[in-house]
Structures are given as structure tokens and as C-alpha cells.
Amino acid sequence: MAICTVYTTQLNPTCSSISKPSKSHLGFHQRQVVLYKRNSTNTYRPRSSGFSRPSYSIITCAADQTVVIGLAADSGCGKSTFMRRLTSVFGGAAEPPRGGNPDSNTLISDTTTVICLDDYHSLDRTGRKEKGVTALDPRANNFDLMYEQVKTIKEGVAVEKPIYNHVTGLLDPPELIKPPKILVIEGLHPMYDERVRDLLDFSIYLDISNEVKFAWKIQRDMAERGHSLESIKASIEARKPDFDAYIDPQKQYADAVIEVLPTQLIPDDNEGKVLRVKLIMKEGVQYFSPVYLFDEGSTISWIPCGRKLTCSYPGIKFTYGPDSYYGHEVSVLEMDGQFDRLDELIYVESHLSNISTKFYGEVTQQMLKHSDFPGSNNGTGLFQTIIGLKIRDLYEQIVASRSQTPVEAKA
Numbered sequence: 001m002a003i004c005t006v007y008t009t010q011l012n013p014t015c016s017s018i019s020k021p022s023k024s025h026l027g028f029h030q031r032q033v034v035l036y037k038r039n040s041t042n043t044y045r046p047r048s049s050g051f052s053r054p055s056y057s058i059i060t061c062a063a064d065q066t067v068v069i070g071l072a073a074d075s076g077c078g079k080s081t082f083m084r085r086l087t088s089v090f091g092g093a094a095e096p097p098r099g100g101n102p103d104s105n106t107l108i109s110d111t112t113t114v115i116c117l118d119d120y121h122s123l124d125r126t127g128r129k130e131k132g133v134t135a136l137d138p139r140a141n142n143f144d145l146m147y148e149q150v151k152t153i154k155e156g157v158a159v160e161k162p163i164y165n166h167v168t169g170l171l172d173p174p175e176l177i178k179p180p181k182i183l184v185i186e187g188l189h190p191m192y193d194e195r196v197r198d199l200l201d202f203s204i205y206l207d208i209s210n211e212v213k214f215a216w217k218i219q220r221d222m223a224e225r226g227h228s229l230e231s232i233k234a235s236i237e238a239r240k241p242d243f244d245a246y247i248d249p250q251k252q253y254a255d256a257v258i259e260v261l262p263t264q265l266i267p268d269d270n271e272g273k274v275l276r277v278k279l280i281m282k283e284g285v286q287y288f289s290p291v292y293l294f295d296e297g298s299t300i301s302w303i304p305c306g307r308k309l310t311c312s313y314p315g316i317k318f319t320y321g322p323d324s325y326y327g328h329e330v331s332v333l334e335m336d337g338q339f340d341r342l343d344e345l346i347y348v349e350s351h352l353s354n355i356s357t358k359f360y361g362e363v364t365q366q367m368l369k370h371s372d373f374p375g376s377n378n379g380t381g382l383f384q385t386i387i388g389l390k391i392r393d394l395y396e397q398i399v400a401s402r403s404q405t406p407v408e409a410k411a
């Protein structure tokens with residue numbers, strides 16, 4: 001986090017965000033901020049002798065303030081895969097904090113820091129068992145701390161965040177999280193608490209239908225983790241009431257929802273391999289303009305298979321159009337089916353608009369780069385990649401708008 005190095009009585013025009021010091025500001029990382037005193041003419045002086053805490057404000061460089069993105073989904077619904085795609089859009093690899101807890105859930109890259117909200121479990125595995133609550137139950141999570149820490153990071157100050165250890169089921173000693181350019185909070189509840197929700201600059205919900213969730217869980221937990229079919233069924237059933245009560249309702253607040261359903265191209269398909277994926281995009285969200293197919297606002301149905309796109313059974317179908325979602329006006333882009341050849345995706349990409357690419361073919365390039373990630377041959381990978389590009393664009397717009405904002409003091 002860069003600090004404002006203003007040593008005159010006038011504020012640097014790029015530093016427009018001013019807030020009162022809180023306990024966390026004045027803690028361990030006090031040296032990261034510069035304290036200024038406001039005088040009667042509403043100008044600012046750097047800290048000098050006679051400084052008394054209540055009369056000082058913390059000034060952070062607005063252009064460097066952290067943009068906060070929320071990603072909500074149930075466990076095993078593709079959050080990690082989405083995060084890898086997002087990080088890749090910004091370049092560089094995301095890694096756990098160097099020299100830290102090997103069981104840390106955090107991933108850090110040059111631009112992004114992804115924190116997992118499981119770290120705000122207030123009850124460890126034993127505690128939840130004793131109280132008979134699941135991790136999805138708000139009573140097993142500390143929303144006050146989540147709010148305080150996300151807010152503090154957003155204001156440009158580092159925090160000591162707890163770690164929930166998925167290996168031991170215990171709460172480990174905290175780890176230091178420094179303010180990144182983009183903070184992603186991913187997990188079960190990024191939009192559950194209104195205070196946390198209000199801190200989000202953009203929010204996404206991964207809505208995986210029960211049939212597909214089940215197919216993915218079986219694939220992962222049976223093949224990779226040696227669980228039995230019965231135990232997977234039992235674990236999904238046990239979580240369902242709390243999922244319905246506390247996780248699923250968050251999708252009404254999301255700016256973008258990626259909904260994953262069984263295909264409609266194969267009658268009575270229950271294999272869950274071919275997917276129908278919807279990208280539901282809220283209208284009127286600042287710095288976010290929904291993607292469209294051919295003609296903005298029209299209703300379109302498109303089968304791109306033919307000379308320019310190779311399709312084997314059951315083919316590919318795109319639809320696009322306006323709709324309503326939890327009372328909000330939205331645009332919905334849908335893809336049913338899967339790609340045979342990813343290099344031909346450029347044909348589809350060239351018919352999509354508002355995809356926030358920096359050069360022709362960037363979506364296709366990203367998809368080809370990660371062709372081994374789950375979902376790369378269908379709408380899950382395509383829409384996750386597009387949302388990654390939209391987040392980059394949103395971030396750049398926010399930074400640009402902040403550096404143009406006139407200085408305004410909030411005492």
C-alpha cells in the first residue's frame with residue numbers, strides 16, 4: 001500500500017479518502033499510514049508535536065485503495081477454479097503467504113489477495129459438533145470480526161486475520177493480511193451480513209443446481225478423496241436445510257450469478273456432464289456493463305455449430321435476452337452444450353460484446369491457457385473467464401475515477 005507523502009498544508013489531489021482513526025489503524029501497522037491534522041481552514045498538516053489522537057485523520061491514497069470483490073458459493077462448487085481464472089487475468093500466480101502457516105487458506109498474487117471466509121468460523125469442528133450446528137449456520141461464524149477486518153483492509157490497513165485449519169478442524173494463530181489492490185472474499189457468506197455486503201464493490205454467486213453439485217461431489221470426493229457414495233449423499237442432505245436458509249438467499253444480492261444446470265439438449269439427462277450455464281448480470285451496476293450477444297437488449301437464440309464451429313452431439317446453443325431476477329432487471333446469456341475445439345472459441349467470442357478484453361481473442365487465449373481447468377469446454381469456464389475480465393475492467397474504472405475525484409474531507 002503506497003502512502004500519501006504530502007508535506008504541505010494542501011492535500012495531494014490523488015488522496016481523497018479520509019477517515020477517523022480506529023483501534024486497528026493505530027495498532028501494529030501504524031507506520032503504514034500518515035497522520036494529518038486538520039486546521040480551521042480545512043487544510044492538513046503532517047503530524048507534529050502536540051498531536052492528540054481525536055484531532056487527526058488517516059489519509060490513504062485513494063487511487064491505491066483496495067477494491068473488494070465477494071464470491072459466494074457452497075463448498076465444492078468451483079470457487080477455487082474461478083479464483084485461479086481470475087488471478088490469471090491479472091497475470092502472475094497466486095500463492096499462499098510465504099513462510100506462513102502451510103494450512104493457510106489465503107492466496108496472494110501481485111494484484112489480488114483471496115481470503116477464504118471459513119477463516120471467520122467462530123466455532124471449530126468440535127465446537128460445531130457440540131452445539132449441533134453446521135459451518136453454514138451464522139452462529140458458527142464471526143460476522144463482527146469479518147466486517148471490521150474487511151473494512152480495515154479496504155481502508156488500506158493490514159490486519160491479523162484468523163485461520164481456520166481444514167486439516168485439523170481447529171482455529172490456528174492469525175496471519176497478517178496486507179491491503180492488496182483487489183481483495184476477494186470467497187466462501188459461504190460474503191453477502192449474508194449487510195455491513196459486509198455494503199463493503200463489496202462487486203459480488204458474484206456461483207449457483208450450482210443440486211444435480212450438478214452432486215455429480216461434481218461424487219467425482220471429487222469418491223475419486224480423489226475415497227469417500228463412499230452414501231457418505232457423499234448424507235453430507236449433501238445434512239447441509240441442505242442450512243444451505244437453503246443461509247447460503248442460497250445471497251444470490252438475490254449478487255451483481256452476477258453463474259447458474260449451472262443440467263443440459264436441455266439431451267432429454268432426461270442425469271449424467272451431469274453436459275451443462276447448461278447461465279450468466280445472469282444485473283443492470284445498472286456502477287462500472288459494470290453486461291455482456292451481450294449480437295444486439296444489446298434483444299432476445300436471441302443462436303446455434304453456432306456449422307462451418308466455423310465444430311460440434312459433436314448434442315451440439316451447442318446460446319440464448320441471450322433481458323429478464324427479471326429477484327425483482328431486478330437483468331441480462332441473461334446462456335450456453336448449453338460443450339466445445340469440441342477450444343481454438344474455435346474465437347468464433348463465439350467475436351459475436352459477444354462488452355466482454356472487456358484488451359485485445360481481440362483474449363477470452364479464447366485465457367481459455368486455451370487453462371484448458372486443463374474443470375469446465376474449460378463449457379459455459380462455466382467461458383463465463384468465469386468473462387467475469388474475470390469484467391472485474392479487471394471494473395477495478396481499472398474505479399481506480400481511474402478515484403484519481404479524478406476532487407479532494408473532499410470527511411471529518
Ligand SMILES: Nc1ncnc2c1ncn2[C@@H]1O[C@H](COP(=O)(O)OP(=O)(O)OP(=O)(O)O)[C@@H](O)[C@H]1O
Nearest residue numbers: 074075076077078079080081216219220374375380
Ligand atoms: N466447471 C466445472 N466443471 C466440472 N467440474 C467442476 C467445475 N468446477 C468445479 N468442478 C468440480 O468440483 C470440484 C471442486 O471445485 P473447486 O475446488 O474449484 O471448488 P471449491 O468451491 O473451491 O471447493 P471447496 O470449497 O470445497 O474447496 C473440482 O475438483 C471439480 O471436480
Ligand SMILES: O=C(CO)[C@H](O)[C@H](O)COP(=O)(O)O
Nearest residue numbers: 074075118125135166167169
Ligand atoms: O463448507 C465448508 C467450507 O466451504 C466447510 O464445510 C467448513 O468450512 C467446515 O470445514 P471442515 O469440514 O474442514 O471442518
